[in-house]
Amino acid sequence: MKTKCLLFLAALLMATAVQAKLNIVVTTPDLASIAKEVGGDKVEITTLARPTEDPHFVDAKPSFIVKLNRADALIEGGADLEIGWLPSLLTGARNDKIQSGQPGRILCNEGVSMLEVPTTLTRAEGDIHPLGNPHYVVDPVNAKIIATHLADAFAKLDSGSAEMYRANAKKFTDALDGKLAEWVAKLAPFKGAKVVSYHKSWPYFAARYGLVMDIFLEPKPGIPPSPAHLASVIARMKEENARVIIVDPYLNRKTAETVARSTDATVVDVAQMPGGVKGADSYIALEDYLVNSLAAALQKK
Amino acid sequence: MAGVTVLIASAVGARETNEVEQLQRELRELRERMQSLEEKLNYAATNTASPAPLETNRPTSASASAPPTKVWSPSDPLRVGRGSAYADIGLVGTFAAGGSTAKDIEAGTQLGGHDPNQNGFTVQGVEMNLQGAVDPYLRGNANLLFSVDSGGESFVELEEAWLETVSLPGNFQIRAGQILSEFGRVNAQHPHTWGFVDSPLVNGRFLGADGLRNPGARLSWLAPTPFYSELMLGIQNSQGETAASFRSHGHAHGGEGEERLPFGYRHAENDRGVRHVTDLLFTPRYAMSFDLTDEQTLVMGASGAFGPNASGSSGDTVTQIYGVDLYWKWKPSNAHAGFPFVSFQTEVMLRRYKLGAFDWDENGNGGDNDGDGFVDAGIITDATGLTPAVLAPETVTDYGGYAQLLYGFRQGWVAGLRFDYVTGERATYERAGLLLADGNGGGSSLGRDPQRNERWRLTPNLTWYPTEFSKIRLQYNYDDRRDLGRDHSVWLQFEFLLGAHAAHKF
Numbered sequence: 129m130k131t132k133c134l135l136f137l138a139a140l141l142m143a144t145a146v147q148a149k150l151n152i153v154v155t156t157p158d159l160a161s162i163a164k165e166v167g168g169d170k171v172e173i174t175t176l177a178r179p180t181e182d183p184h185f186v187d188a189k190p191s192f193i194v195k196l197n198r199a200d201a202l203i204e205g206g207a208d209l210e211i212g213w214l215p216s217l218l219t220g221a222r223n224d225k226i227q228s229g230q231p232g233r234i235l236c237n238e239g240v241s242m243l244e245v246p247t248t249l250t251r252a253e254g255d256i257h258p259l260g261n262p263h264y265v266v267d268p269v270n271a272k273i274i275a276t277h278l279a280d281a282f283a284k285l286d287s288g289s290a291e292m293y294r295a296n297a298k299k300f301t302d303a304l305d306g307k308l309a310e311w312v313a314k315l316a317p318f319k320g321a322k323v324v325s326y327h328k329s330w331p332y333f334a335a336r337y338g339l340v341m342d343i344f345l346e347p348k349p350g351i352p353p354s355p356a357h358l359a360s361v362i363a364r365m366k367e368e369n370a371r372v373i374i375v376d377p378y379l380n381r382k383t384a385e386t387v388a389r390s391t392d393a394t395v396v397d398v399a400q401m402p403g404g405v406k407g408a409d410s411y412i413a414l415e416d417y418l419v420n421s422l423a424a425a426l427q428k429k
Numbered sequence: 430m431a432g433v434t435v436l437i438a439s440a441v442g443a444r445e446t447n448e449v450e451q452l453q454r455e456l457r458e459l460r461e462r463m464q465s466l467e468e469k470l471n472y473a474a475t476n477t478a479s480p481a482p483l484e485t486n487r488p489t490s491a492s493a494s495a496p497p498t499k500v501w502s503p504s505d506p507l508r509v510g511r512g513s514a515y516a517d518i519g520l521v522g523t524f525a526a527g528g529s530t531a532k533d534i535e536a537g538t539q540l541g542g543h544d545p546n547q548n549g550f551t552v553q554g555v556e557m558n559l560q561g562a563v564d565p566y567l568r569g570n571a572n573l574l575f576s577v578d579s580g581g582e583s584f585v586e587l588e589e590a591w592l593e594t595v596s597l598p599g600n601f602q603i604r605a606g607q608i609l610s611e612f613g614r615v616n617a618q619h620p621h622t623w624g625f626v627d628s629p630l631v632n633g634r635f636l637g638a639d640g641l642r643n644p645g646a647r648l649s650w651l652a653p654t655p656f657y658s659e660l661m662l663g664i665q666n667s668q669g670e671t672a673a674s675f676r677s678h679g680h681a682h683g684g685e686g687e688e689r690l691p692f693g694y695r696h697a698e699n700d701r702g703v704r705h706v707t708d709l710l711f712t713p714r715y716a717m718s719f720d721l722t723d724e725q726t727l728v729m730g731a732s733g734a735f736g737p738n739a740s741g742s743s744g745d746t747v748t749q750i751y752g753v754d755l756y757w758k759w760k761p762s763n764a765h766a767g768f769p770f771v772s773f774q775t776e777v778m779l780r781r782y783k784l785g786a787f788d789w790d791e792n793g794n795g796g797d798n799d800g801d802g803f804v805d806a807g808i809i810t811d812a813t814g815l816t817p818a819v820l821a822p823e824t825v826t827d828y829g830g831y832a833q834l835l836y837g838f839r840q841g842w843v844a845g846l847r848f849d850y851v852t853g854e855r856a857t858y859e860r861a862g863l864l865l866a867d868g869n870g871g872g873s874s875l876g877r878d879p880q881r882n883e884r885w886r887l888t889p890n891l892t893w894y895p896t897e898f899s900k901i902r903l904q905y906n907y908d909d910r911r912d913l914g915r916d917h918s919v920w921l922q923f924e925f926l927l928g929a930h931a932a933h934k935f
Binding site: 227352 | 594596597654657764
């Protein structure tokens with residue numbers, strides 16, 4: 129009887145310990161990986177988009193409504209990457225804690241210098257993001273800003289563990305600082321090298337490492353490649369000596385391969401979401417993979 | 430730094446310890462803020478050091494350097510008002526062109542109020558949507574539909590206009606105003622989100638040409654289950670064209686078939702008003718959803734619609750509609766721009782409609798209002814053709830459904846196939862050998878009620894979405910109506926979308 133009582137108590141304690149964790153829903157796996165670094169074992173992270181998925185077109189599944197309904201906080205990019213699916217989920221979630229303006233609604237682009245903020249807004253230019261290009265997490269310097277911002281936001285929600293969140297963020301940003309020097313050095317020999325991408329989702333990465341990415345397989349963001357456009361891409365690649373094409377897991381690799389065959393280029397599988405390529409399950413592991421595989425491909429030519 | 434320490438030291442002497450803690454916290458926050466400022470300086474330094482500084486890619490507009498305040502978005506480009514009292518405006522224009530072998534396209538082969546309605550061109554609807562936060566507690570939405578009917582007259586419909594609570598306690602949510610009833614899947618969706626040019630037959634017959642929608646309120650509750658599970662109850666007015674199976678003068682467009690015979694072969698003229706709460710329209714619904722795998726999702730629902738109808742004179746006739754629906758979708762976890770995908774959707778409905786007693790001798794003169802000794806044309810008589818029919822009350826049962834498969838086989842391209850079936854159980858009044866008087870002592874015999882008779886339809890289509898803001902759709906309908914024959918229709922639908930466009934529900 130006594131042991132039963134103890135067991136029950138232990139279970140109860142464990143249950144409350146589990147409840148004490150912040151229940152955090154994150155829209156995309158890149159932000160989730162940083163949130164995990166900062167939150168440690170004090171937060172329970174649920175990610176909505178899958179790492180191989182096109183983050184612009186995630187289905188607003190009803191199961192997400194349940195997750196958002198029970199969340200203490202929602203972490204999103206804040207730059208309209210999720211505009212096609214998040215708003216309808218929030219309507220159904222009926223959770224006051226994650227309404228905009230609440231401390232539980234965390235926008236990661238706060239403090240990030242956004243690139244490609246359009247001066248004129250017209251859908252004639254394809255899918256445009258009025259707040260700038262939303263694929264900013266892949267730049268490690270932005271990851272540092274996000275980590276610091278998340279620590280502040282978590283501290284607001286759970287002041288008891290504020291120290292821990294800030295220490296975790298510091299640890300992560302320190303680790304990034306160390307790696308950043310290494311990554312920059314690794315890609316330094318390829319300064320100004322041309323890299324072709326499918327979608328315009330890599331300007332932050334290119335700017336960070338001094339690569340030039342101004343050739344895209346898509347004629348305009350979100351518009352599928354036409355044969356005429358691909359022909360002009362091939363001509364440009366030959367002319368400008370571009371020998372590397374990067375492809376995200378959700379994009380059409382066959383299109384890239386076709387172009388690569390006519391230009392003698394290498395196709396490199398990349399991802400912006402940890403878990404999007406095999407073996408790269410954390411932010412740092414992914415950046416390692418990206419830098420190494422690009423350096424190897426650029427070396428080849 | 431030393432000054433601050435002295436300050437803290439004196440504070441320790443003078444104040445309570447918790448105030449010291451507060452000062453320490455403030456100091457720490459200051460230190461952290463400095464740290465983050467330093468980091469930002471470093472970021473700028475790294476940028477200038479890097480070969481392609483981030484700054485060079487940025488447009489020289491002032492907005493670029495401004496903090497990312499949410500001022501405007503391509504999904505909500507026209508924002509009126511200012512501060513928190515804004516609204517996003519969007520416009521969806523849907524048109525169709527094509528033709529049919531049917532002589533009675535409008536309300537005959539095509540039962541939906543926004544279906545193509547004639548050979549040639551149809552304005553299916555130009556729908557304006559306004560939405561936004563009313564205040565921290567409420568959200569508002571209005572859908573105004575502009576259209577041109579088959580006769581060329583312009584008209585406006587208040588499709589929806591409602592307010593909704595943002596976060597009531599207990600996982601409740603209330604929506605009130607002019608609302609589409611939550612019955613199955615298609616009824617609560619706006620036509621431009623449908624996978625086909627037209628409304629399913631079962632929706633047109635049971636829920637009406639324009640769908641089941643009326644002023645009212647809906648309470649919904651998100652159940653605390655581990656899976657998605659939502660319970661809804663709608664209470665709405667039960668009269669009018671948009672409550673076709675209820676207190677309505679039959680179908681909005683006068684009925685199916687060449688002969689515009691009233692539903693149940695009797696006039697529905699006893700609009701008895703609302704004397705009791707049960708004279709309103711009640712629409713309960715339960716929906717649940719499961720993620721079968723990472724790539725497959727299932728949504729199931731059961732709906733009901735209960736309310737009075739206007740048939741007969743006894744004042745106690747009611748209609749009950751029951752429905753079940755299922756939606757399944759597969760999308761691989763490396764789908765690009767939402768493609769490829771396969772989705773299957775089906776709805777099955779059952780309607781029990783109590784027809785009231787009706788005497789076609791409405792003026793007590795044997796149906797001979799013009800005094801020529803014969804029953805007047807247009808009056809329904811018994812099998813002899815000499816006396817106006819006296820119809821007994823009875824409850825008639827109808828059922829039907831549709832199943833549709835959509836296959837998004839490459840980016841922007843969707844192939845669809847839909848099968849529709851509706852029928853009614855043969856009722857007493859359909860067996861009685863009634864005649865429709867011709868005014869000269871004769872009449873044409875009436876068999877099955879065309880508004881309840883069996884029919885089916887097979888619909889393949891192909892849609893091309895140049896982007897998610899436009900579409901072109903080609904559809905063929907093979908229609909088979911019992912006693913009326915087979916018809917072929919081809920429709921080309923085109924649609925554009927401007928401005929705000931709310932993310933679609935799953």
